[in-house]
Amino acid sequence: xxxxxxxxxxxxxxxxxxxxxxAPESIDExxxxxxxxxxxxIIELRNIIQRYVPEVKERxxxxxxxxxxxxxxxxxxxxxxxxxxxxxxxxxxMLNPQLSELEIKKNAIYIPYDKDLPIKTIENVIRQxxxxx
Numbered sequence: 001x002x003x004x005x006x007x008x009x010x011x012x013x014x015x016x017x018x019x020x021x022x023a024p025e026s027i028d029e030x031x032x033x034x035x036x037x038x039x040x041x042i043i044e045l046r047n048i049i050q051r052y053v054p055e056v057k058e059r060x061x062x063x064x065x066x067x068x069x070x071x072x073x074x075x076x077x078x079x080x081x082x083x084x085x086x087x088x089x090x091x092x093x094m095l096n097p098q099l100s101e102l103e104i105k106k107n108a109i110y111i112p113y114d115k116d117l118p119i120k121t122i123e124n125v126i127r128q129x130x131x132x133x
Contacts, residue, residue, distance in 0.1 A: 002014040007020035023063040024060055026060065027046065027058050027065045030060060037113045042065070042076065042078065042083065044117055045085070045117075045122065046067075048119070048123060049067050049126055052123065052127060052130065053069050053126065053130045055069055064076060069130055072088075073129075074087050074129050079110075081112060082103075082110040084108045085125065086108050087125055088107060088129065091125060091128045092104055095121075095124055095125060095128055109125065
């Protein structure tokens with residue numbers, strides 16, 4: 001068990017990432033709260049999603065950005081060393097060979113800050129996640 005020294009919330013994992021206090025109300029607010037490197041990645045990911053899925057709806061869910069259209073969605077979260085991009089497991093299974101450069105856990109693709117954003121890979125993930133051609 002770990003207790004956050006700032007907000008007093010109790011977590012199972014030590015130093016678990018979370019928001020102390022009120023969660024952001026918009027994706028723009030979420031972006032403003034992040035470190036510079038995370039902001040750059042989140043803005044670029046958002047732009048790519050909007051480019052491939054122009055009618056995507058944006059909102060905050062579980063204190064992180066969520067992009068959804070019809071029954072499809074992608075969410076993302078800033079972590080200490082990477083951005084976690086949450087997609088359905090079917091997408092990960094279908095694109096697994098292309099994702100070999102990245103770490104994958106269940107339905108999360110970790111995009112590390114110490115490497116360039118893999119634009120082509122991300123575009124393929126978005127196309128597959130939203131079933132666009």
